[in-house]
Amino acid sequence: MSGATIVAGYALRESLRRRVFAVVLLLTLLFLGLYAYGTAKVFDESESFIVGRNIGTLDTTGFVAATMLGLGMFAILFLATVLAVFLTLGAVRGDAERGLLQPLVVRPLGRTSMLLGRFAAAAAVCVVYVLLVYSATTLIVHEASGRWPDTFVGPGLALAAGSVVIVALALLGSVFLSATANGIVTFMLFGAGLVGGLMQSIADAIGSHSLDRIAHWVSLALPFEALYQAGLHALTADQTGFTGALIQLGPFGSSHAGGPLLDLWAAAYVALALAVAAWGFARSDL
Amino acid sequence: MTPALSVAALHKRYGRTTALHDVDLDVAPGELVGLLGPNGAGKSTLVKIACGLVRASGGRAEVCGAPAGSREARRALGYLAELFRFPGWARAEEVLALHQRLAGSDGGAAERAELLTLVDLHDARDRRVEAMSKGMQQRLGIAQALVGSPRLLLLDEPTSALDPVGRRMVRGLLERLRERGVAVLLNSHLLSEVELICDRVAILAGGRVVAAGRPSELVHAGGVEVETATGVRRFEQATRAQVPELVAGLVRNGEQIYGVRILTSSLEEAYLDAVGGRQEDPAHGTARAEGAA
Numbered sequence: 001m002s003g004a005t006i007v008a009g010y011a012l013r014e015s016l017r018r019r020v021f022a023v024v025l026l027l028t029l030l031f032l033g034l035y036a037y038g039t040a041k042v043f044d045e046s047e048s049f050i051v052g053r054n055i056g057t058l059d060t061t062g063f064v065a066a067t068m069l070g071l072g073m074f075a076i077l078f079l080a081t082v083l084a085v086f087l088t089l090g091a092v093r094g095d096a097e098r099g100l101l102q103p104l105v106v107r108p109l110g111r112t113s114m115l116l117g118r119f120a121a122a123a124a125v126c127v128v129y130v131l132l133v134y135s136a137t138t139l140i141v142h143e144a145s146g147r148w149p150d151t152f153v154g155p156g157l158a159l160a161a162g163s164v165v166i167v168a169l170a171l172l173g174s175v176f177l178s179a180t181a182n183g184i185v186t187f188m189l190f191g192a193g194l195v196g197g198l199m200q201s202i203a204d205a206i207g208s209h210s211l212d213r214i215a216h217w218v219s220l221a222l223p224f225e226a227l228y229q230a231g232l233h234a235l236t237a238d239q240t241g242f243t244g245a246l247i248q249l250g251p252f253g254s255s256h257a258g259g260p261l262l263d264l265w266a267a268a269y270v271a272l273a274l275a276v277a278a279w280g281f282a283r284s285d286l
Numbered sequence: 287m288t289p290a291l292s293v294a295a296l297h298k299r300y301g302r303t304t305a306l307h308d309v310d311l312d313v314a315p316g317e318l319v320g321l322l323g324p325n326g327a328g329k330s331t332l333v334k335i336a337c338g339l340v341r342a343s344g345g346r347a348e349v350c351g352a353p354a355g356s357r358e359a360r361r362a363l364g365y366l367a368e369l370f371r372f373p374g375w376a377r378a379e380e381v382l383a384l385h386q387r388l389a390g391s392d393g394g395a396a397e398r399a400e401l402l403t404l405v406d407l408h409d410a411r412d413r414r415v416e417a418m419s420k421g422m423q424q425r426l427g428i429a430q431a432l433v434g435s436p437r438l439l440l441l442d443e444p445t446s447a448l449d450p451v452g453r454r455m456v457r458g459l460l461e462r463l464r465e466r467g468v469a470v471l472l473n474s475h476l477l478s479e480v481e482l483i484c485d486r487v488a489i490l491a492g493g494r495v496v497a498a499g500r501p502s503e504l505v506h507a508g509g510v511e512v513e514t515a516t517g518v519r520r521f522e523q524a525t526r527a528q529v530p531e532l533v534a535g536l537v538r539n540g541e542q543i544y545g546v547r548i549l550t551s552s553l554e555e556a557y558l559d560a561v562g563g564r565q566e567d568p569a570h571g572t573a574r575a576e577g578a579a
Binding site: 003006010013014017018098099100103105106108109110283285286 | 373
């Protein structure tokens with residue numbers, strides 16, 4: 001068994017047996033409960049004025065379903081970010097400061113294997129978490145509206161890939177920053193991604209090319225945002241006309257199609273983040 | 287024979303601070319060497335360089351002939367850090383099983399049982415680390431360091447959280463390891479402990495080795511004390527070899543002799559001399575009896 005696999009197994013057990021996992025589970029169930037309640041209420045209460053009717057060419061049920069799915073995507077990305085940060089924020093410096101790392105690092109496995117094992121475990125937990133919660137939210141929306149996303153798998157995978165990018169960033173931060181500082185920085189990067197998304201919405205609304213360019217670069221610098229937008233876009237890929245335009249202007253509407261180039265860039269970004277983390281870890285005095 | 291640990295002209299700087307300055311030290315297989323020194327002397331840095339946690343700025347450090355920090359070197363050593371922790375959620379058995387996998391040990395359950403028995407934790411094998419006392423965790427740390435039968439054991443303050451019974455257990459364990467040919471570098475502030483079990487001692491101060499040798503070589507002769515009918519008489523310049531002549535002279539002069547003690551300084555005094563702290567210790571000044579007649 002390779003060193004990275006052993007560390008990944010250890011980190012997986014740690015993820016599942018630490019109290020934080022129970023807290024995340026509880027909060028997720030709470031979120032899903034509220035989400036189910038809110039979704040049901042939205043369709044119940046809005047039925048009287050828009051849902052089920054067509055206002056001109058507007059598919060009102062599709063519009064509300066897309067908005068609720070967008071809300072779900074946003075919440076899942078946030079929860080996945082919280083999970084990724086908690087799993088990795090102290091992986092190197094934090095654990096070294098607490099004395100957890102030294103007994104492991106002096107073993108023959110090597111620091112790069114150690115880092116890759118931690119990454120693999122955290123990424124696996126986040127991907128499974130995102131896919132499960134995403135499936136649950138789409139099921140809840142389907143139960144309330146009878147609608148599925150235009151593509152089911154794509155948005156979930158894009159969101160999962162976004163969470164992997166956040167894991168890589170948080171792990172990179174853990175090499176150079178203390179646990180608290182790393183947590184703050186990672187959440188600030190997440191916030192910066194959100195701001196980039198809002199800028200994109202504003203740019204689309206007012207037709208500003210400069211703002212659009214800035215938002216584009218932000219989403220490339222923080223590819224979890226670009227992946228999130230690609231996921232949102234895939235949710236409503238088949239919506240056209242007035243409904244499609246309205247969804248684009250909605251609170252979770254600003255979205256751009258992904259594609260192989262974005263996937264490649266995200267993969268390269270994660271690889272680069274891990275390479276820099278491995279380089280920094282190899283040169284760290286513990 | 288290849289030394290278990292060989293350090294030559296070892297140098298380490300942290301920014302502008304020099305932690306180690308041209309340190310030379312060898313530990314032979316089966317040898318128990320004590321590393322002494324005040325806080326900040328560079329002891330932990332030396333141990334950390336040996337086990338690859340810290341990179342040297344210059345010089346050479348080898349573990350069983352392999353460069354310190356290399357995979358081969360790490361395969362040959364066991365390490366207990368001064369400040370260490372195991373995950374609170376893990377059970378004692380799980381901690382050892384993880385380290386067995388990481389060390390490539392095929393000892394399995396038999397090795398784990400032997401190690402837990404060795405440190406008197408067999409009954410606590412299923413106990414979570416978070417439910418253990420500090421002393422128990424330290425004993426688990428020692429068991430962890432012994433996973434995979436290392437040829438060199440680097441112990442940084444291994445008894446700091448142990449009670450006297452635990453310390454005695456560790457002393458016995460180190461002596462057994464020495465008999466098996468395991469080399470031990472023991473970093474400790476407990477001079478009496480080091481004096482009791484170590485074959486050699488190296489004293490570090492300001493990042494330099496300021497004294498080294500067998501404990502008996504480091505202590506100084508302190509004279510001879512003779513208990514007579516008229517009281518205790520002290521002959522500060524007398525040596526062990528002069529005792530028969532000294533006693534004969536006193537008897538010739540009509541003295542009645544009830545006891546003779548050969549005095550030496552303690553390792554603590556030798557240590558204080560070496561690190562320049564002798565004047566700072568108000569309790570200093572008592573010589574110790576090596577033997578009594």
